[in-house]
Amino acid sequence: xxxxxxxxxxxxxxxxxxxxxxxxxxxxxxxxxxxxxxxxxxxxxxxxxxxxxxxxxxxxxxxxxxxxxxxxxxxxxxxxxxxxxxxxxxxxxxxxxxxxxxxxxxxxxxxxxxxxx
Amino acid sequence: xxxxxxxxxxxxxxxxxxxxxxxxxxxxxxxxxxxxxxxxxxxxxxxxxxxxxxxxxxxxxxxxxxxxxxxxxxxxxxxxxxxxxxxxxxxxxxxxxxxxxxxxxxxxxxxx
Numbered sequence: 317x318x319x320x321x322x323x324x325x326x327x328x329x330x331x332x333x334x335x336x337x338x339x340x341x342x343x344x345x346x347x348x349x350x351x352x353x354x355x356x357x358x359x360x361x362x363x364x365x366x367x368x369x370x371x372x373x374x375x376x377x378x379x380x381x382x383x384x385x386x387x388x389x390x391x392x393x394x395x396x397x398x399x400x401x402x403x404x405x406x407x408x409x410x411x412x413x414x415x416x417x418x419x420x421x422x423x424x425x426x427x428x429x430x431x432x433x
Numbered sequence: 434x435x436x437x438x439x440x441x442x443x444x445x446x447x448x449x450x451x452x453x454x455x456x457x458x459x460x461x462x463x464x465x466x467x468x469x470x471x472x473x474x475x476x477x478x479x480x481x482x483x484x485x486x487x488x489x490x491x492x493x494x495x496x497x498x499x500x501x502x503x504x505x506x507x508x509x510x511x512x513x514x515x516x517x518x519x520x521x522x523x524x525x526x527x528x529x530x531x532x533x534x535x536x537x538x539x540x541x542x543x544x545x
Binding site: 359 | 475477530531533540
């Protein structure tokens with residue numbers, strides 16, 4: 317099956333610093349990747365849709381200048397949390413759908429747990 | 434906008450059958466998916482329904498009624514490893530967007 321990796325799996329940083337999270341599709345080309353955040357025991361909240369070679373589409377209420385998304389290739393999308401604050405601490409998960417494949421099935425990465433001190 | 438409703442928690446006994454319901458409201462409904470997520474893990478895809486009816490995959494089945502904006506996930510012969518959160522998700526397609534929106538999730542507790 318399709319495999320999506322995320323790096324790092326866990327990061328702890330100081331308030332005010334920026335953190336970059338990578339999402340890679342390992343064995344397929346992903347035209348579209350999605351970024352979610354999830355608080356403990358809550359649902360996945362869609363942050364943005366990332367399309368290869370174009371600007372990301374952000375959901376209402378998500379600051380695009382704070383959460384920078386780059387989808388430079390068909391196998392890599394990055395999310396950068398700029399000037400992170402404690403309220404940004406969360407579980408960030410990416411998902412991908414394949415080129416010409418079923419958009420209805422999303423392949424999720426293992427997630428990145430961000431803790432901002 | 435979009436909204437999905439599913440029970441927050443369900444408890445069942447090992448070996449039994451459990452049904453998790455999901456109702457949705459969305460302007461560009463394209464299909465309903467179900468995902469399983471264990472604590473600390475990533476969601477994994479279980480099923481997808483675009484048309485009315487029942488889809489069966491092993492012990493899991495999923496049902497959709499588009500006219501009722503309703504679906505359910507049916508888990509049979511419950512095993513302890515089925516203890517997890519289950520999310521229904523709609524694919525919402527409009528002129529501008531094509532995205533997957535998740536419900537709040539149902540936490541399934543299984544008793545021995």
